Amino acid sequence: MTTPQHGSRHGVLQHAASASPLIAVSADVCELYKYLWHAAPQQYLEAALAGAGVFPLVVPSLGDRLDFDQLFAAVDGVMITGSGSNVHPSLYGGDASEANGPYDTARDSTTLPLIRKAIDHGVPLLAICRGLQEMNVALGGTLATEIQERPGTLDHRAPPSDSRDERFAICQTLMVKPGSYLSGVLGAVEIRVNSLHRQAVDRLGTQLEVVAVADDGIVEAVSVRDAPGFAVGVQWHPEYWVKSDEPSARIFRAFGDAVRARASTRIGLMRAAE
Structure with a gap:
């Protein structure tokens, strides 16, 4: 006879198997209406x-x-979003300045350990723009700030415009490392992307490999070396054109497939433990 406790657990497993798996999404901390808000862009x-x-x-x-640990008992993926703030330079041996800000130290204190935990647990990880920079710092790397001021470096900032479509316009060519996990996802070694950043990877973090670069050599994508699954950071913004741009769509489809695969494995282990 099935006990109520067992039946309840079985019902939870059935629901988990049929529902879309959960992913953890990073939050910015900002002040609005005289309150502090923890929020992510739509x-x-x-x-x-x-x-x-x-x-x-x-x-x-x-x-x-x-x-x-409690969070990873419920989610099967992590997405670290972009943001208007920068990683605080004290976390990688740099100097803070008003020109390099704004900063969001509450976010830093959360995303860096979250990234490390996701990698350690083999949880699918997609890190975008600031997220790639956090990924690099979390693994011991450093960042180059205000790269548009460096000789020989292109201006990777968004074009000045009140139109979001113009700011996020696809405008630069990247070379993707042949044979890399990302080239397999994209099915290409050259793609066109947008660009809205003024910081970039400087010294590469341990466990990371560079898998895409811009024409001026700026690191545009990294992946975790020997990761059991999806663990990718991109400097551009595939989320903006995911419905109309094939490379953007491929990145999110691959991330979703990896999340579902982990959810399926986790549910299978739970069932085996019944």
Whole structure:
């Protein structure tokens, strides 16, 4: 006879198997209406839903007050979003300045350990723009700031415009490392992307390999070496054109497939333990 407890657990497993898997999404901390808000831009959440087919769960930036083991018992992927803020330079041996800001230290205190935990647990990870920079710093790397001021470096900032479509316009060519995980996802070694950043990878973090570069050599994508699954950081913004641009769509589809594969494995292990 099935006990109520067992029946309840079985029902949870059935629901988990049929529902879209959950992913953790990073949150910016900002002040609005005289309150502090923990929020993520809508374009990332829509890309998660429509492009990856997963359920985005925004995780508050509360640092070490969060139990990441508890979080990873519920989610099967992590997406670290872009942001208007920069990683605080004290985290990689740099100097903070007003010109390099703004900063969001509450986000830093949450995303860096979250990234490391995801990699350690083999949880699918997609890090975008600031997220790639956090990924690099989390693994011991450093960042180059205000790269548009460096001789020989292109201006990778968004074009000045009030139109979001113009700001996120696809405008530069990247070379993708042949044979890399990312080239397999994209099915190409050359793609066109947008560009909206003023920082970039300087010294590469341990465990990372460069898998795409811009014409001026700026690192545009990294992946975790020997990762068991999807663990990719991109400097551009595939979330913006996920519904109309094939390379953008491929990235989110691959991320979603990896999340579903982990969810299936985790549910299978839970069933085996019944």
